[in-house]
Amino acid sequence: MRRLLTIFFLAFLASCSNKENKSTEQKNAFGNLSYSVDTVVIDPGESFLVIQNEFQLEHFSSLAKDQKTLYLFNNQDYNLAVIDLDQLKLLEFLPFEKEGPNGVGEHVQSVQSLTKDQFLFTNFQSTGIFDSNGKNLTSFKLSNSEFTGLEIDSPFNYQLLMTSDQNWFFSLTGYYNNGAKDLVKLNPKDKTGEFISLPALNIANDFSVMMSDRSILSVPQSILREVNGAHFISNEVTSSVYKFDYQKDSLQLITFQHQLVPNSKTVSVKNEVSGQAEFFAETAKSSSQISFGKMMWDDKRQFYFRLGHKIITSPLEEGSEIENEKNYKSFVYLFVYDADLNLLGETLLENIGRHPRFYFMKDGKLWSYVNLEDELGFAVFSFDF
Template identity: 45%
Template structure:
């Protein structure tokens, strides 16, 4: 039986209270934002969907009717019907052997025809819905003419295939240093190139390495790859800057934004190497208490981009839930900033959000079952 929980919450948010940019007369479309929230729960039938990883390894179908969620423990994909709120089936995959996807999957992408691309430290490949590997992806720099980077490790970090199936994109670089480049690869012709994306190098300034006699931990700010309508977008949590790469025109463009409510990027010096947990926590707080930017979200209904920002608040104790100041930004289809808002009644960033039918879906765990908080915005 399908489950439906409804929570009607009308939040009247105050006006921004900031001056309009003197360089533009564009109205802030989020100034008088209101919204309601409903909570929906997926019926798994007699099955159990492993939610230990949230929706980290998930994709949507092109029409947003299905969610494909890879669960790391069982090494299977749960296909969820978002229109009917039901689990349809599981697709199992092997860990080792000729059809193995590897023990620890880094990225999963749903391709046309219910094919799937998996990438891990051990292997990268394309598989059919029956778990059979139909293409082994060799991603060493020496396999591609025109690619000249240091090292011989596979270029599989944030691996992504273009919507037309011709190109592969990834973010090779030095993990310890946190620096990244954009790899544009043409597997059919064994060729490619490396594009410099210097605005993303700011992420490397906020890496923190804890190394002591007892342990070693590494924190690196994320750099993200996304595709919308035949264009690739590169962003990072450290800065609001965004690159857009049009692979049809082979053009790379950097966008910066005149934010009024938040700084455009994190600032200040972070101690990159520490030797104690106290130092680790101190440096992490320096970074997390500043503005951080989430991934882009595309809304087909309004033809707009949205993006959340957050500043984490200090915890009262280790057991206390993480809370944050949360901001919402809006952009037109050409990435012009057209709205920004401090969401004073929200204290957590929506989890793995996406737009469907003009509404924002955010993952929630409802008594260990897959659920979504669904936001209906009124501008």
């Protein structure tokens, strides 16, 4: 059964060339912004749709290019859920194998929808294209020895993406525990590759926090996304982004001059600590500063959108039933840019309790994950400006 719950609430929520964008000091496109929030829930029918957490949604999902279908992989039963976002219902599960000639691997890192019937599965050792029947069509080994031109000895299957024409792979170097990363460009047909330096993102290393025994760490993650035909690489610590046009082999560093928030985190943190209390104090120092989200393209308006947030934490009052936890308050910001990535507007979205963690643009609206009685739901933001 399809359910649509309409709730107007706000409590949820190169050679490298350098381009500096226009300031919003004179005119802010969000000067008269208003917005509403509808909440929708996905109907699973007779099936049970397993949603473990936002991490699963962020790393094991893929939005079809037409924005009509969301694919969600469950790494426990190896089924790929096919969710119709227009009809708001689960259509089917596509079964995949863990091992064997058609196996996607024991530790799947990511899933990418290439076409309606083809999917890219990546694990720590390799990647492969599979059809909707679970058949392995093509496999690729991901190691330096497989590609000429890769002089740096570094793993490079982090956030692996394949272009629509299936002629190129793009990825980031290192593992999740590395802050700053380089872009990797791979040609799977002639087995060539190159590392492309992204020095403006090295600032991420200044905001990593790790226990001296390496038992806990917090690392600002770089994000690689294909948006509006180009690849964007960003990191939460800075508003600056790299835009790589692989068809023109052009890399741009794009910087912004924000008026509402700083252009990056500025207050330094201690990178190595000796105890949990110190660890959480340092990570709180970082999260209380502005963090910039991923770039998103709105086909309807022909604008780029981006979220940002700050998280203010405070200890629970003495005598609370739950000890050693934190009270969180999020400040969520919305930024908009034109097709040339000129900053047009920025605003604080009032009264959103927690910042969105898994979200995307669809039909000119921002969809953000919410858990509705253990069912998959989305808060759908409509912006009027």
